[in-house]
């Protein structure tokens with residue numbers, strides 16, 4: 001653990017603190033948000049720490065790693081918002097601890113299910129009834145190209161007989177299919193149901209293992225390849241035509257504008273928000 005700066009205790013209603021204006025000395029400048037990063041030593045965590053340190057309106061107050069006492073770090077650092085880029089097996093417990101501490105959460109870690117999201121909603125409602133309003137934003141993907149690709153795919157899905165998703169990632173990724181592909185396939189499935197479409201045509205009788213995972217009736221294929229970062233292709237087909245929507249994150253910096261947007265917005269959105277498209281007003 002590295003609690004960077006000892007500051008005042010966290011308070012959920014106190015989303016930011018005014019900084020003195022360096023130019024005049026008396027005019028309040030943009031407020032500063034105190035941010036903790038969970039999984040700070042990881043690929044996304046370290047990129048996030050650098051992005052926060054470079055943002056004039058944000059202050060990195062704690063780097064939390066495996067084995068640290070999260071509650072103690074939160075109390076000691078005065079974090080108002082925490083960003084979680086850890087691992088699927090610990091992220092839910094982390095977010096419950098953040099809600100207990102009254103710290104808003106921006107979560108990029110994968111592994112969330114309907115059941116774990118329901119537990120968060122219940123916890124958030126309990127805290128709200130106690131007078132503590134906490135915002136949690138879970139975003140399967142913070143990349144602008146990915147959020148737009150998911151949004152376009154959901155809009156296009158109703159017009160096509162067939163839909164399949166291919167996600168392609170670095171070989172050190174521990175989960176498959178990706179959270180992004182699961183979110184995409186779920187949105188496509190919802191749009192297809194609303195349009196009264198049945199299953200995509202598929203005459204497969206044997207060799208189902210080659211047809212990818214079934215996510216809400218949509219086939220999702222996962223590729224792991226050295227050299228890749230994070231990529232997704234949505235294939236939509238009709239007789240005689242095809243639409244391919246593709247996005248590529250070549251570098252983890254592509255996720256940072258979305259992460260910082262989440263950090264700046266989460267306090268003003270009490271309760272659970274799933275998907276950056278809701279914060280970007282794309283939904």
Ligand SMILES: NC(=O)C1=CN([C@@H]2O[C@H](COP(=O)(O)OP(=O)(O)OC[C@H]3O[C@@H](n4cnc5c(N)ncnc54)[C@H](OP(=O)(O)O)[C@@H]3O)[C@@H](O)[C@H]2O)C=CC1
Nearest residue numbers: 039041042043044065066086090108109110139140141142
């Ligand atoms: N939403 C989005 O836009 C994106 C989401 N992701 C997701 O983010 C997650 C992290 O990805 P990535 O950074 O590549 O993975 P890494 O494995 O590089 O990082 C995870 C880090 O979390 C640490 N960690 C494990 N347990 C804890 C704990 N209890 N408390 C604090 N830290 C802990 C790990 O430490 P140690 O190694 O010592 O166990 C590691 O440093 C994944 O679920 C991934 O799918 C990734 C990219 C973008």
Ligand SMILES: O=C(O)C1=N[C@H](C(=O)O)C[C@H](O)C1
Nearest residue numbers: 110140141173178179180230
């Ligand atoms: O592990 C990754 O790298 C990524 N994980 C997220 C996911 O599973 O969708 C987001 C992005 O694809 C990168």
